[in-house]
Amino acid sequence: MEKAFKLDFINDKTGSLYVNCCGCSQTEALHSFGPASKPHYLIHYVLSGKGHFRFHDKEYRLEAGYGFLIQPNELAFYQADAKDPWSYLWVGFAGSRAEEYLHSMGLSDRHPIFSCDKSEELYSIVRDMMEHNTFGIADDLRRNGLLGVFLSVIADSAGVVAREEEDKGNQYVKKAVSFIQSNYCNPIKVTDVADYVCINRSYLYTLFQNYLGMSPQQFLTTFRITKARELLESTNYPIESIALSCGYSDALVFTKAFHAMKGMSPSKYRKESHKESTKEQLQEVEGLIARLLKP
Known part of the structure; x- marks a missing residue:
């Protein structure tokens, strides 16, 4: 009362x-x-x-x-x-x-x-x-x-x-993005990112939506798939190894996530990847990060 x-x-x-x-x-x-x-x-x-x-x-x-x-x-x-x-x-x-x-x-x-x-x-x-x-x-x-x-x-x-x-x-988002950049290769989850920044997951979600226009999970997935694209083009690593290198312990889960974002399997992308440059591959995520670094 x-x-x-x-x-x-x-x-x-x-x-x-x-x-x-x-x-x-x-x-x-x-x-x-x-x-x-x-x-x-x-x-x-x-x-x-x-x-x-x-x-x-x-x-x-x-x-x-x-x-x-x-x-x-x-x-x-x-x-x-x-x-x-x-x-x-x-x-x-x-x-x-x-x-x-x-x-x-x-x-x-x-x-x-x-x-x-x-x-x-x-x-x-x-x-x-x-x-x-x-x-x-x-x-x-x-x-x-x-x-x-x-x-x-x-x-x-x-x-x-x-x-x-x-x-x-803005500082919270910068710290979270930096953590993801350094740890995307590990099987981290959004809760790990929130714990590192010392805020709850709900508030982290709100901040990412406000500053980047996407959720923390969407950013983490986008960053991992972008790095996977780079590896698919520049190496001959097996799909399983690329999955592990980008934080996916299950190659099937990685393949589904890749297909959902790029509209094709990792194997098919590799066959067509020579048509794209590394700079073009990274542009998507770099653009997001650049927005955070603006004064």
Whole structure:
């Protein structure tokens, strides 16, 4: 059960920036929300504990000092940690300039995570909003003014953290690709790659889809088959030896994987391989790796 104190406000929805709701919550283990959407922007900030936030097929593990943005009319899911459930505050808002301000802060659907070390100040602002909870013009002006202050406190660091999150994901993919390049000849699995990078398989899958447009398994198979093509053209190794050299302990499994990707058996490819150059064979994987190495 969630222990929450929240307020919802009525607005004319014509201003540049206005508060729709705000609140504070202390959750119990595994308390969750969604997947569901809201008609306005919603910022949550974690005061203590841990949890995770899932949005656009990406999952973020968050703890005290971090927050997340939910876009209007977009499905989102978040859940408290099983052992250390979080407490958080939130502010829902809208307005003709809300999107502009958020983008200027570096927050968007691609970069929904931020950090801020001013938890006491953010809590004080939200508490002030909640104390001025009438529908009179004085309290309305005060809440909307406090919203500007709330966003300004976050603005100092939100953009930097968004870029760091992206850079971190890119580094994970680079490490994973490097591991595959060095170990494709061994019978490694995607779980081995994830363990090496020290992230779970689900997150590794998400990162590969985001940066390379394919799953880790697809990349591993593509890399192995590309190396097999090179060996088929440049050596007279038996098919069984090429399979073993590319991480396949079963030649039949290798043959099926090769046929699925190239539309022919390894033996048939070998007969026709003199029509292609080694550079052309490697272009497919090198192109993927080059995308990771761009500054």
